[in-house]
Amino acid sequence: MVRIDPADLAVFLAIARQGSFRRAASELGVTPSALSHSLRLVEERIGIRLINRTTRSLALTDAGARLFARINPAFLDINDAIDELNRFRDTPFGTLRLNVPRICARITLMPIVTRFLAAYPDIQVELVISDALADVVAEGFDAGIRFGDRIARDMIAVPIGPRHAFAVVATPDYFAKHGKPLTPRDLAGRPCIRYRFMSGTLYDWEFERGGEEIAVEVDGPLTLSEQDVMLDAALAGTGMAYLFEEQVRAHLRSGALLRVLEDWCPYYPGFYLYYPSRRQMPSALRAFIDFARTV
Structure with a gap:
């Protein structure tokens, strides 16, 4: 044998x-x-x-x-x-592997992780940053982080971080040339910076006001799959961009970008940490979830 x-x-x-x-x-x-x-x-x-x-x-x-x-x-x-065996220790230990989209790592997760590591010196965190949807079980992750509508139903999902809103932004020169849209339908015919998921699907900009929901298929000269590069393109005057409010906050304060359709961009619960329900939760993951709820 x-x-x-x-x-x-x-x-x-x-x-x-x-x-x-x-x-x-x-x-x-x-x-x-x-x-x-x-x-x-x-x-x-x-x-x-x-x-x-x-x-x-x-x-x-x-x-x-x-x-x-x-x-x-x-x-x-x-x-x-x-x-x-962690239950026999005073504090959790081990490695926590998370699959995280790039934008979440930047605007939500890193402030939590840095404070978590200071509180739990026996735990190591590995962030695998990818915008592609991952099978966290098959790929050996303890958990993943995504928006709630992109999480499989057989997963347990826990809100993490603050609520988020999107913002439609462009430079003052852009709006001087193309005018400001007053409703989402006014986006038609105006140059926009489109976003394509790793799956190949183009993202339709989503809006909601007073119970009315609208998804707009925008058009424009540039399509990207990286939101930080979309911000760079918007700052260069290439078109309007649909980005996280947190991404553009400093540029709105400086006047480099202006915001439109703000009343059509409500706050959403934000990101969710998800993990498989069939497995016993690792102690490092439990410690991280409990910690994230306090910050």
């Missing part, structure tokens, strides 16, 4: 979850070449190829996919069991 060390299986799981030797190596704290070598030794020992890889991509073989489906839940249970 072929015997495989659990550490070898952990190598395989990390590569399978991350879909990348580089990301898996970062997770395990080793080099990509060392990880590739470890996987090759495992495959040679069992005589079965688990992962097909080229210089540009990798994919699980049928055998690899079946192995991943069988052992990944078991490893999650082991992690839960180890984390239960």
Whole structure:
């Protein structure tokens, strides 16, 4: 019978979850070449190829996919069991891995995380910043953070951080040339900076006033998938941008940007931290949730 060390299986799981030797190596704290070598030794020992890889991509073989489906839940249970040992300590410890959209990291999460780390010196936080929706279970995260309407229904969601409102902004010169829209429908025909999700979908600007909800498909010369770059483009006079109020607050105070349709941009609950309900909550995650509720 072929015997495989659990550490070898952990190598395989990390590569399978991350879909990348580089990301898996970062997770395990080793080099990509060392990880590739470890996987090759495992495959040679069992005589079965688990992962097909080229210089540009990798994919699980049928055998690899079946192995991943069988052992990944078991490893999650082991992690839960180890984390239960925290109850025998005075303070939580361990690593908290969160998948976070870029804009949330900038305007909401970092002020919370820095204070949390000062309060819990035995906990380490790893933020993987990505605007793509992540399967937090399959990819080995303790939790993710997204807007509430982008969270799967089988997840537990907890509000985190303050409420947020969006703001439609442009430079004074832009409005002098194109005029100010008085209603969302007036956006038609005016140059706007569009936002495209990582999925490829273009975002329709959303408005609400007095119970009336409007989603506007704007048009314009520039489409971006990074909100900080959208702000730069708006400051350059390229078009109107639909951004978080917190992003543009300083530029509104300085007069570099002007705001329109403010009465059509209500406050929303903001971001939610979400995690799978089927797993026992890691103590580091519980400590973080409790802490975030107090700030």
